[in-house]
Amino acid sequence: MIIILLGPPGAGKGTQAENLQRNHGLVNLSTGDMLRAAVASGSEIGRKAKAVMERGDLVPDEVAVAIVAERLAAGPGTAKGLILDGFPRTVGQAEALDRVLAEKHRKLDAVIEMQVVDEALVARISGRFSCAKCGAAYHDTFNRPKVEGKCDVCGGGEFTRRADDSAETVKARLTVYHRETAPLLPYYRARGLLRTVDGMAEIGQVAKEIDAVLASLGRS
Ligand code: AP5
Numbered sequence: 001m002i003i004i005l006l007g008p009p010g011a012g013k014g015t016q017a018e019n020l021q022r023n024h025g026l027v028n029l030s031t032g033d034m035l036r037a038a039v040a041s042g043s044e045i046g047r048k049a050k051a052v053m054e055r056g057d058l059v060p061d062e063v064a065v066a067i068v069a070e071r072l073a074a075g076p077g078t079a080k081g082l083i084l085d086g087f088p089r090t091v092g093q094a095e096a097l098d099r100v101l102a103e104k105h106r107k108l109d110a111v112i113e114m115q116v117v118d119e120a121l122v123a124r125i126s127g128r129f130s131c132a133k134c135g136a137a138y139h140d141t142f143n144r145p146k147v148e149g150k151c152d153v154c155g156g157g158e159f160t161r162r163a164d165d166s167a168e169t170v171k172a173r174l175t176v177y178h179r180e181t182a183p184l185l186p187y188y189r190a191r192g193l194l195r196t197v198d199g200m201a202e203i204g205q206v207a208k209e210i211d212a213v214l215a216s217l218g219r220s
Pocket residue numbers: 007008009010011012013014015016031032033035052053054056057058059060061064085086087088089093124125127128129137138139140142143164173199200201202203206
């Protein structure tokens with residue numbers, strides 16, 4: 001099973017991908033997380049991606065496609081099921097994904113659009129933080145750790161905030177989303193793959209809606 005989570009910055013893609021990974025055993029493949037790891041490691045891709053990400057732009061399609069294709073070829077467990085979080089993000093990437101999957105005789109099962117209005121996104125992103133050890137995502141208001149200062153998932157006590165979460169960069173990311181990524185909605189709708197969930201609902205409710213989509217695909 002291969003599912004794409006599609007939505008603007010702050011829509012909750014990472015949060016729901018984490019749930020799906022935990023509850024359904026699907027492997028979460030987030031190009032944003034992989035690029036942030038590349039930046040942290042100081043690799044060549046990371047050095048090039050750093051400035052692009054901090055201004056809220058997209059890295060070139062070839063770079064994004066290469067990291068996904070590599071992971072699909074080598075990744076342990078990807079045969080069982082995959083969630084793509086943050087990829088594809090342009091029509092060019094979607095076309096490249098179609099080619100990569102066709103070569104591997106695999107198919108896309110659904111594209112889940114998480115609908116959230118722009119006004120809510122800035123508040124979500126500016127309150128976001130995550131566990132430095134395992135990456136679990138939290139929010140100052142909407143999703144605090146159950147025990148203050150302690151990660152629910154791994155028990156870690158150190159948290160980080162992203163370099164591209166400033167109010168200014170968030171606006172740039174939103175503009176890029178509407179220009180480059182929103183055209184994927186008609187692209188996948190035309191193929192009958194698009195399913196839409198209300199991303200404005202609270203986190204548990206969104207998870208239920210996504211579970212219902214998976215159940216309708218024959219997996220719960
Ligand atoms: P990426 O890391 O993918 O960032 P993004 O798409 O901007 O999305 P976010 O991660 O900011 O949001 P999210 O939807 O995951 O929301 P989250 O669950 O964290 O990409 C970063 C950059 O990398 C890009 O700008 C680009 O430069 C580059 N890049 C990545 N992929 C690329 C590609 N394919 N091609 C080219 N460039 C690429 O939730 C946000 C906050 O809200 C959290 O605090 C969470 O706790 C809270 N929250 C979640 N759900 C809810 C809810 N229902 N109600 C209330 N609060 C909620």
